[in-house]
Amino acid sequence: MSARIEIASEAGACYGVERALRMVEDAAKSSEVPVHTLGPLIHNPRVVSGLAEKGVTVVSSPEESAGDTLLLRTHGVTPDEERRARELCHEVLDATCPFVKKVHQAAARLAREGYQVVVVGEAGHPEVEATLPHAPGAVVVGSADEAAALPSCKKIGVVVQTTQSRANLEKVVAALLGRAEEVRVVNTICDATSGHQGACAELAARADVMVVIGGRISANTKRLAEIASGLCPRTHHIEGADELDPSWFDGAELVGITAGASTPASQIAAVRTAIESIVA
Template identity: 75%
Template sequence: MATVEVAREAGACYGVERALEMTEAALGGGRGRVRTLGPLIHNPRVVESLAERGASVVGDPREAAGCTLVLRTHGVTPAEEALAREACSSVVDATCPFVKKVHRAAERLAAEGYRVVIVGEAGHPEVTATLAHAPGALVVGTAEEALALPRSRKTGVVVQTTQSAARLAEVVSALLSRTEELRVANTICEATSGHQGACAELASRADAMVVIGGRNSANTTRLAEIARAACPRTHHVEGTDELDPSWFEGAGLVGVTAGASTPASQIRAVVTAIESMVGE
């Protein structure tokens, strides 16, 4: 019989819990029809559940005209927010406070004459929103991409909140050869760092690992990468229906962790299901 252990830091972060609470309040507060601008969080099952209760997703604020519109945790562009406030009956800003910190840092660096470099994933909603706060900013995801940038006298760096400290260090090291002055705003979320450290520690001891969260979630995908580096028997799932008993054959310790967009209820459900499998 295997032991199932959850990482000491796992699951929904402050920003996600805050956004869910704000959306719940909008749904139950007599605000009329409720919509979210883009998926509220990167957890398809939670987003589907919210839609079933009335908070469906729109891609443009004008699609929510006359409704209460909730701005997603990953942030939106200033133009999108202005359009939302013009078109919608009310706006609930559920942008994660740590994402807003990235926006402010990017704005400050741009105003002070730095070429702004965002360490992150091009096309990710958080990065797209940050780019709009510092027009002309560049996105790099690897040290190789950083080395390919043209030289600049002053370079300022901000980081997508879900990036790893190791990735930031690699990019910063590469940028040192591309600029005369380098200023770095380490905007990685504390919850991200905590989740990643706890994941690595548990994976180093586990015979099998299960990572719970949306496959469209950057931070959950990164947890799976970290876990797999230490524990090859790592599996990324979105729910209990994806679990396979064969994953745990011969395992003495099964480790479980979850991304920052994974509510506690999903973690409990997966842990219960694994325990029933390994206890048979």
Template identity: 60%
Template sequence: MARPTITIADHAGACYGVQRALDLVEQVAADATGPVHTLGPLIHNPQVVAGLEAKGVTVVSEVPEPTEEGGVTLVLRTHGVVPQVERLAAQRGLAVVDATCPYVKRVHHAVERLQGQGYQILVVGESGHPEVEAILGHAPGAIAVADAAALDDVHVEPRVGVVVQTTQAKATLDAVVSSLTGVAREVCVVNTICAATSERQKAARELAARSDVMVVIGGRNSANTTRLATICSASCAATHHIETCDELDASWFEGAATIGVTAGASTPTAQIDELVEAIGRLV
């Protein structure tokens, strides 16, 4: 029997915002003379975060106090932070490196503008996710809705401004907007889904449809990676979401002629290459 083909999705792995953040932190770690912290995990990839910790970049859950030993550098994670955090870091005299994804920044500017124009703000996204929490912080009183069904619990005002978590699916945004139409007098939508997210979802969907087995690699705490796995599962029942190659099982590939591989936007290319090599050894 011929060995199966292994194909990587046309768009997979680390996006611009993630690579930019990694490059920033690598440079900071090399140059800093004092402690370097990231406020929360820099990205949702436990292996990358562990690698940064080995280089002296530690994760903190709140803005640290300055130390007497040397200047403290605080890196703001790719998902962004609420304005109060930035102000507190400045008040404490910390050196702040803003690794917020520029596309997430665009959402912050959008909600500030819409709220300034008098719209009720709805954020289509996962409540509690750090990106969504940061967006809400830039528009006090804004409401996060996970999907159209969540609108049942929302008092919808006559004028509504809608933005969306950058890693959400377009279908979810469309469903929310459709439900708002006819309820609100005016609905102003700013589609803030990142192009990289849409590209990865489309490529994953197409590859899954022609694969016997799909393997999705990336953090289980990564919203965009989890969504890729869900999308792939709809077209390929034999879809497996893993964080490391140690989780691979040779039985997954028995009888498979085509194996597809994709990765979340927080997954570096090196991890994808390692995965392909590991699958190759199993088949």
């Protein structure tokens, strides 16, 4: 008997990614000058490669796109990078996710109000790096242990990388309560992130095999793979259908599929079709 295939109730490209992809597609068609993105537009190597085939290249600084059209990546850029881009480029299109913009605004507001700003997230991640300049002196913590090691201060204000888990945020905040007289938390986790994670957990708890689709550099996809692995040992993180191994599905009755926020519906459909041909 063939296995049943089920896609998580919430999976795949979020609003910010879909918006950015529409923007870059429109720019590629209409721009009279070359089109570039400042850093990878999204953390999906296959999508980025597809854009390159259409002539949209990745640059690492605004200076590399002087006189051309430049899209600011979904994860955001620093205020200095945006200023330089607007001075140098023919046109600047801001594809920063609106939810990431809210993190920038919250961090800046907390800093103005005298809080020591703590960004809960992954040090070095583009979203976190773009957030820090909005709150001079802000620090990044990725775990409760790191939070507990911070020096004591009067007021701590917390913002969160949009793709963090609610569980990690709660652990970090609990640790920070012992480091300040006042801890103010602005929960900037994206609703899509929470929805994807909850739907992934629900499906993984029932599935015999889980397939998680998305870039290996994608923070939210890696987190989905971690959640799925904790509930379904036969979890596999892939970037595309060509990575599927038929042996993964031996004896499986239910195959679950989920995908990160940078994974378009077309990639999910391709993986589902490939699995159907394997388990039929």
